[in-house]
Amino acid sequence: MKEPDPNAKISVRGLEMAFGSFVVMSDLNFDIQEKDIFVIMGGSGCGKSTLLRHLVGLKEPAAGSIHYQGEDFISAGKDERHSFMRRFGVMYQSGALWSSMTLAENIAMPIEEYTDLKQSEVLDLARYKLALVGLSGYEDYYPAQVSGGMSKRAGIARAMALDPEILFLDEPGAGLDPLSSQRLDELILRLRDSLGSTFVIVTHELASIFAIANNSVFLDTETRTQGATGDPKVLREDATNPSVRNFLSRGEHQKTEELL
């Protein structure tokens, strides 16, 4: 097995994910470089979100390693792990906003915890983050009072609260209308360019994959391992694995082959 790349932002080697004795995916090897917009793609139920949970340390791998800039994440102690986790922001599938707090408080809480800013400054920051995702004016709403798409965007704002180096987004575009989802893609590109953040995104929306991603891993349900890794635009044309090309071309590839 290849050694982890010390220069990569995240380097995954021989990762195996399992629930008890049921192996979801095994032998995952990929590198995520700084400023990448990295997409985890694959059919539904193939373990995309599970992979994300492994990367952020919510689930322990059955085997293999995850390195952040050459530092071992899996075998790190509790305190070390915390300092890793301080560097990333996570947006969960449903938004996962803390339901007993308003949107502004949701974003303010991590800021209060890790900085010495005054109350008013924290609130200004929270307001700014909400404005970034198009939610100005909703500061005092509770998560239950806003729509699903809005709480998703608020979730992204909260993930960005501490200006993390790496942002993990779990299906950010799912359930958004085409325009909002396009605005979201734009937001991701802008943030990458201006803040220099690295993005790891779970998604299966092809339009958005081709619009923003420059690196990816494809999880193949049938072989239960990765189908390919690399730039999705390149993979669409040149992947040797037919199921990768099939996925990226919405099945067009298979149809052409049947015709020939």
Add this chain to the structure above:
Amino acid sequence: MKPKPTSAAHTPKAIWSGGGSRCVLELSGDWLIGKRPEIIGDESQGWPDEFATSELGAYDSTLPSYLLGKLREAGDDADIEGLPDDLRALMELALKVPERSDARSEQDEPHGLKLLGLRSTAAWRSAESVLDFTGETVLALGRFFRGKANFRARDFWLSIQECGVGALPIVALISFLIGMILAFVGNVQLANFGASLYVADLVGLAMVREMGVMMTAIIMSGRTGAAFAASIGSMKANQEIDALKTFGFNPFDFLVLPRLFALVLMMPLLTVYSNVIGILGGMLVGAGVGIPPKLFWAEMLTIVDLTQASLGVFKSVFFGVAIAICGCLQGMNSGNSSAAVGEATTRAVVASITAIIVLDSAFAVIFTILEI
């Protein structure tokens, strides 16, 4: 798309014939849901080689589902070519993604020894999780007193309000009635001996030692323990606990400590309140049967001293801990669906009431040995 029904009531029929080498299936009538198809001939002879469908009328999912059942019995190599186009298209759709053979067996209901084994390991695991949780609570308390644990003061005050002030009306009602019931029942017996006055002793002692704290604890486990389990459980189902973890907050400190502190602080106060109200209830009944309140009070004080009165309050602290731990534990261990949150709530109430009764029995033994 579908052919029109041939006439009002054509019974769907499947006629299997042929035998020997060539098997023919003749389908006729309207295969619509709610009409029981008539099967003629031997349908166990395998997938037919030929279909006769000229008499076939309208059909809905009933027909493809019947054929699919036969096809699965026949195995993979069955050929569906002879069917009319629409019907074949429906069958092809169902056959497009092959059946995942291991998906079915995973859902099998275990039985016999396997079930016994699963139940025992589950019981063992749940016992372990209680110990784990208690240990984790002690660690969290350690962190708190070293100033390392953090939670929002607002959560603490909210819990105080929820399990303190919020519980006053129901605790008052129940305690008042319990005091009255004790006085009534006691008076019926004691009056036989002309010793009605001792109703005061009975009510006073029973309230401060047992009934006050017990009723409060049971009310709180149904009210607050269940609320703890439900709120923490639904936070878990909504990934809010994951979100806490990835922001570096310890969900244990953040969610369990404020609730534990609030309940442990409020339980003794509620117990005192319950004792007072219960005694008032007894006094009311006493006044009805000819014991003036002043006399009731004086008689009661001959037996209820500060030691007696503090026993119930002492126990209430432990009951508070038990209720908070049961509620929070079940919430934290809840599954990720709304049904699981409901189950967690049920388990929290059952577990905390059981814990209260067991603890109370233990205290009864200890107090007897210590002759208090």
